[in-house]
Amino acid sequence: MTTLPSHVPTVAHSASGLEAHFFVRHLWLPVACVLLASALLMGVGGDQWIADVLYRMEGGHWLLKDHWFTSGVIHRVGKWLSTAAGVGVLVLAIVAWCRPRLKVLRWPLTYLAASVALSTSLVSMLKSWTAMDCPWDLSRYGGTQAMIGLFESRHGIAASGCFPAGHASAGYAWVALYFCALALRPAWRFAGLFIGLAAGLIFGVAQQLRGAHFLSHDLWSLAVCWVSALALYCVMLQRPRRVLGLMLLTGNAA
Template sequence: MRPVPAATLVANSFPRAVPTTFLTRHLLLPWIAALLVSWALMTAGGDQWLADQLYRLEGHRWVLQNAWVTTHLIHKGGKWLSAFATLLALLACFHAWRHARWRAWRWPLLYVVLAVGLGTGVVSLLKSLTHMDCPWDLTRYGGLREYVGLFATRPADMPRGRCFPAGHASAGYAWVSLYFFALLVRPAWRWRGLAVGLLAGAVFGFAQQLRGAHFLSHDLWTLVTCWTVALGLYLVALAVSRPAH
């Protein structure tokens, strides 16, 4: 059997229109689930309970805050790994736009580059606007500040926080865009692509929780942000790259 040309795979994967059920499954239901889990974590005390357990297991201090595995291998190494993967995607994108044989891959590869870049960028922007503290900043965990909720009024004399959503986890969760990349090129790959993003984000996020850098809700909203950005760009990619019928 002859291999199917890439152009055929890409062209056959485009739907004529995005059905309402797709938006329900990929936008409405994930947001409802995120809001419910967020209520349990941020309002009902789940964040503090989980952080209490980690803090207790580490001897009532963030013993892994400066550990080699969490700081250098996962935190710094994870950033470089994500940056390297983004560079590879960018080089492949340039190659596709320069060579006619790769024409079918142009928009899907550009989509991945933009989704990863915008996903991490939006998370970074939100961090500068929300002004929430890391666990290690709080008196409950050996810091100097009292906890201030997301929508609570922050005292004017309290230094600004930059911990919500979780920045490092975005270097992993931004790759949930591989789910939508697969929908553009070969839908059968979509669950593998999603698994890559979820696993990378979960590893990066949990390592930061072990260091006292984030609550679980910080990682949750990083995932929601990256997923929403990836979905929005996917809809744009469909509009600009769908073959004429």
């Protein structure tokens, strides 16, 4: 019968405390911020206030809806670039699994490819369920539809499926770089986070300027991408490392 070293309970307790702190910072605090921001944007009318300002700035119509830069470059080319980057990461992951010297990159790259795919897929699925309109569909902004809230019945009215924001998710999905760096080189984690936030912000703002989304649509895309990335990190990267650490402490590792 194997006896645990006397220091193991203390280490385990310390690890439990660190894990709780990790989830406060990476899950509960972000969720609280999203809910508070959502109350301001969707409950108090912040979404409409921002859209009103943009609509007036563009002359009372969505001037940038079909503009070559917002529609052609940021929307179309941006989507291609995000897809190409995802495919590139998947290829690198396959290469890492085939080459022993790249062993350390196997799970982080596999995680990154899986997280990007999961995040964008979840946003697409939610869009089909929520069935909310885009600003350009609403009579307030030159469309034909009345404003219907997220939890209000549509009574058979056709919808555009604009919530959460699909294009922004192609950028925000890359917040998974934060967790990828956390596993590989923690000092790089904020650089990874910046890349994901910057890409999502660029895609999201461009779509808002086109009248395709409200700010809350982008906010919830970010929330879905972040929680998806966190969940996969816990399953694919954090948990195996924790189990290995416990095995090393108890002397059961080979």
